[in-house]
Amino acid sequence: MNNQLKQQLSEFLDDQLDAQTALNLLREIQDDKQLALTLNRYAAIGHALKNTPPIFDDGTFLAAVSAQIQQEPSYLLPTQSKQTHEPRRYQVLAAAASVALVVFLGTQTLHQPTTRESVTNVALSDPKHLTTAARPNAKEAELAPLNERIHDYLQAHNNGVYTSSDPGLHQAAKVTAYSK
């Protein structure tokens, strides 16, 4: 994939592409599965990394899009003939649906109760709480052993710690390595 296409995908997601170019890009996406996958990936990465309300932060509009998706899936069903060409392959590449989903999840993230966010802040999120050095004040010093312990408990309990982007959890993993 050339850089121009990548640039266009990025601009498309940022709503900065002019109408004609956008339509041309969509036609290319129709013919190029890899391009559709890339668009999907860019959308997921972009929204997650920004950690801000993504392209569409209007809940009403999102709800309308989601409702429309639910109401009109039959328009997108493949034909019988295409099924016979690739009976096993089961690609799901509806990039727009993915964008909507990620946006929906992102919105949910923003609407999480503050109590849960405070859990992160207090218990796990600050890497300083998990290291044995650099504890600048008494309060952090008090929290550190407990947090380290809880982290270890979590890690022994299930795999969820690895699927978290919480920097505190992974900081602890590095400390473990260095301390050997």
Next chain:
Amino acid sequence: MIPPFCLIFALFFFTAGLPAIAAPTDSANATQEPPLTGKQILQKTAQSLRHSNFQGTVVFLRNGKLEPMQYIHAFNDGLEQERLLSLNSPLREMVREAGKVSCFYQKSHYQRVEHPPFNRSFLVDLPADIGILETAYAIELAGEENIALVPTYVIHLNPIDKFRYPRTFWVEKRHFLPLQAIVSPLDGTAIESDPLEQMVFTDFSVKDHIPFVDIQPTQPPDPFNQITPLPITAANFAVERLPLGFSKLFFNRRLMHNEARPVDQMVLSDGLAWVSIYMEYKKTGLAHTETAENISIPPVGAIHFYSRTLGDFEFTVMGDVPPKTVKQIAENIQLRNRQ
């Protein structure tokens, strides 16, 4: 400039030419075969999760944070390998295969290897025999919905008491793979709008074959990650009056927190929810929070904690269950007299 929603809908129509989203013959078959029950669908899901080759982009929502990851599941010669690649920092790759979970951090080149007692999927935990869930959950086929335009069965697991959370699975109808799973709060309201935890695929594909990745250890085994399974009776504590459906599955003694004295861990489960009981010696010379009695630590997603001291030991009970469950379990722990 085209309005954004026009582009979205245009994209929908253009992607309509892509390969199958649902088999057109599904509806025809459905008329010939009796409809599946929720339990049957979940049973097929449990098998499909282990025996399928599939991959995609999965998003985890835990503790209010969004984590998109690339997911690959391979099944060859009776063995499975599950991989997750993070899309956010810290960049890392997790691999689960027979009896081992490895996590490799790209930046530091640190590799952590765990040997968990159970082969639990990164995606969802489903027991091999779904029937054991019926002790504590009512399994209900609630309907059908689309996830990322894919038709799915919606399966509710409604707990029969308040000692566990309701869960919902969206199971793709063709290959019986879970495209979405949520853990809901106890109040049962707004199941989809405010889950405690959520996993959802934004795209996925099923393959005929996916090769295993050969994982080579980059460093010697870490004694702090070694687990020694022991019989349940070896525990220096007993816990009685467990909530309905929970049973003791596993006990081990292991080193933790870079300390010399081992920590005991007992694992309980009702088939979906998992609870760990940790027992370790009280420490001296540390801040008071370390030895606080009967403390309740704030939850992490659906996971709640409860700690109490008993004699010279400190117990912490944790799991993806409501606070009252960890508290009840903790309060029913007794030290064994080993004289």
